Amino acid sequence: MNCIPLMINGLPGNVARIMAESACQDERFTLVPFSLTGEEITLGQVSVDQTKITLLKPSERENKIHEILESYPGCICVDYTHPTAVNDNAKFYVTHKIPFVMGTTGGDRQELERTVKNGSMPAVIAPNMAKQIVGLQAMLEYGANAFPGLFKGFTLQVKESHQQGKADTSGTAKALVACFNQLGTDFNLSDIEKIRDPKTQKENLGVPEEYIGGHGWHTYTLKAPDGSALFELTHNINGRQIYVAGTFDAVVFLKNQIDTNAFEQKLFTMIDVLTSGK
């Protein structure tokens, strides 16, 4: 496969930086030395693995994009920017016919989908790039639809631990709780136990020191009230590597779509990326 030119937007943000660093070391990709950023960012350039990346604010990007696309034909964008930028960025990509992977959460998701469907190029939109978690969630959704009430009478307990900076409750935990409730439990989202204290994470849960600042650990416990049965599901993610792998799979999926598809379908999710492996 020829190298896919990859423009990673959202630098100097943390996730975009990890994606850019990983892209530099991945022979499937060529990192495009430009990145869309926010109007409020004062930096003009950042270095990623010895490559100088020029940051482009919204007010600057229209003037530059044609030159970029000429230098990097077949360029695919990866978006890890900010919820407030999601919809504008999507319109920018569609206007300039750039296929993209939207890894940023938030914004108006329905408008985002409309933008893609009204455009001419394919995009993968995924609030969670961790393939295995997406697959797990799909399995539980299947079970919840096929066997509603399977765990009727069971109690549910949910614990999730993330880096201290994450204020809101885990979106994955909320999605899975919805499945468990369809399976018969009676669990309130406000009863999800959020663990954000680094000391507790390290000493009680055993989160490795190096991942205290970036992890997503989840455990769901279903118990029969008479003590006759316990079911437990755990998914512990350390660092961002799993999101990098999923994002890059989505990029390769898009490239294959572009190479083979008549673009009847333009809007894709991680489920499409997963099932394409069949």
Add this chain to the structure above:
Amino acid sequence: MNCIPLMINGLPGNVARIMAESACQDERFTLVPFSLTGEEITLGQVSVDQTKITLLKPSERENKIHEILESYPGCICVDYTHPTAVNDNAKFYVTHKIPFVMGTTGGDRQELERTVKNGSMPAVIAPNMAKQIVGLQAMLEYGANAFPGLFKGFTLQVKESHQQGKADTSGTAKALVACFNQLGTDFNLSDIEKIRDPKTQKENLGVPEEYIGGHGWHTYTLKAPDGSALFELTHNINGRQIYVAGTFDAVVFLKNQIDTNAFEQKLFTMIDVLTSGK
């Protein structure tokens, strides 16, 4: 609902006894005071919850069954006998037009299915009556078919603990390992860690004292080799209560089939019982 006459076959065996005791206390059922047993059993009667149950050997049952069916019209049989009795018992039920739940494992399963299909009454055949485990297995089978290779590169570790008398490897563990391998792991069934030592069960796993003699605990651990992700699934069953509940659900399902169905389908599994809850 009128009481369903329930004939529990396999007394004085342990599982049949638990089923019979539970049936006595369940207002949905009337326990029929007869039970098919093996030719080698020397007891003539057993007591279950103050009810005397007459044991019928294969050589005695043909002479008695008409009288039983006249006294208990609409009787449904539950079979927890012995692998060597599975096929003969099924033929006996079909010959006498008795709907049945086959909870006994082993025997010639293809012949068993043929027997039911060639008969005129419905039957539920289920090697595992624990509804939640059957449902869980269905979810994993769905995932394995939809997302083959999802856990490619992950290592799998499987531990299962059962009462000391269980010599073979857990059938559930083997079935789930097949799913995980389809999901991308490369795991050999012989690497399933079988725990049968009561001391280890109590001290290392924490199996409650009263369930050392009857439990089925399973844990499957998937790890990304770089330590970036861990997925773990546990299902711990204590005692037989979960099998009683599933078996009785299967009986009620059969009763509903008989009351409403034209018997186009005669052979059912626990998946049919589960989805009937929709």
